[in-house]
Amino acid sequence: MNFESVDWNKVWKDKRKNIPKKRYSNKYWNKRAPSFSAHAHKSKYAREFLSIIKPCANETVLDMGCGSGTLAIPLASKVKKITAVDFSENMLHHLRDYARKDNIKNIKIIKASWEDDWENAKIGTHDIAVASRSVAIDDLKKAINKLDKAAKKRVYISTVVGDGPHDRKIFEAIRREFITPIDYIYVVNLLYQMGINANVNYISDKYDRIYDSHEAAMNSFYWMLNELTPDEEIRLSGFLKKHLIRKDSKWVIDYKKEVKWAVIWWEKDSDN
Numbered sequence: 001m002n003f004e005s006v007d008w009n010k011v012w013k014d015k016r017k018n019i020p021k022k023r024y025s026n027k028y029w030n031k032r033a034p035s036f037s038a039h040a041h042k043s044k045y046a047r048e049f050l051s052i053i054k055p056c057a058n059e060t061v062l063d064m065g066c067g068s069g070t071l072a073i074p075l076a077s078k079v080k081k082i083t084a085v086d087f088s089e090n091m092l093h094h095l096r097d098y099a100r101k102d103n104i105k106n107i108k109i110i111k112a113s114w115e116d117d118w119e120n121a122k123i124g125t126h127d128i129a130v131a132s133r134s135v136a137i138d139d140l141k142k143a144i145n146k147l148d149k150a151a152k153k154r155v156y157i158s159t160v161v162g163d164g165p166h167d168r169k170i171f172e173a174i175r176r177e178f179i180t181p182i183d184y185i186y187v188v189n190l191l192y193q194m195g196i197n198a199n200v201n202y203i204s205d206k207y208d209r210i211y212d213s214h215e216a217a218m219n220s221f222y223w224m225l226n227e228l229t230p231d232e233e234i235r236l237s238g239f240l241k242k243h244l245i246r247k248d249s250k251w252v253i254d255y256k257k258e259v260k261w262a263v264i265w266w267e268k269d270s271d272n
């Protein structure tokens with residue numbers, strides 16, 4: 001295979017066809033918003049992402065697919081102004097709540113999607129443009145061009161390495177095919193083809209999954225599985241009975257989950 005002859009945007013589009021449409025709808029994210037937003041902006045991921053950006057006090061930031069403010073909330077005190085954009089009203093509702101509680105006044109919130117006309121949506125240009133775990137779009141090249149155009153200094157895109165946050169053991173346990181997420185390397189390859197020699201940093205985490213009850217553990221996996229058939233429900237319950245162990249007054253899964261993210265970034269005024 002000749003690397004140059006591969007159309008990496010087409011490869012990306014083809015891989016996207018394997019992902020159930022439900023997984024990237026606005027409805028899906030609205031439903032996930034309460035659990036997703038619970039601790040996101042206080043996470044190791046957010047801290048490490050900020051240390052990669054190294055933001056300056058006079059800089060402006062576009063946070064595309066901002067969610068409930070995983071990055072926007074901790075960034076607010078470190079930069080001049082943030083424009084936080086997402087198509088999920090519920091995610092933005094949580095972001096508004098966090099901003100109000102912390103008396104943050106420099107986040108402008110816009111409800112819009114990757115696919116919208118960004119001029120009409122008044123998204124504007126910023127020093128830094130970020131898409132953290134949000135490139136859930138079919139035409140990646142078009143999205144990258146939009147993000148790149150919206151940035152004067154630097155662009156950051158993060159996405160999964162390998163299985164990302166998905167636990168393939170759960171899929172095996174319920175006997176459902178595991179569809180590997182689209183690895184970050186496809187983004188790097190496409191960028192290379194677009195003439196952008198990107199830098200890559202990695203954020204890893206290995207954590208315990210701790211729950212109050214068996215039911216809470218069951219609920220925590222629904223985001224990954226969407227709807228379960230009655231048989232899958234029984235198998236998931238059986239898997240958890242086997243793997244949940246008592247620790248203090250909580251329940252813990254008897255193996256840790258490792259998650260790795262790639263932060264892909266480039267500077268605008270280099271040779272790109």
Ligand SMILES: C[S@@+](CC[C@H](N)C(=O)[O-])C[C@H]1O[C@@H](n2cnc3c(N)ncnc32)[C@H](O)[C@@H]1O
Nearest residue numbers: 029065066067070087088113114132133134136
């Ligand atoms: C995994 S969350 C990431 C949130 C946050 N950036 C973070 O890193 O924690 C993905 C976010 O992208 C948003 N999103 C997904 N597809 C989108 C689209 N087509 N247009 C705008 N936002 C989108 C979702 O609503 C969700 O808030």
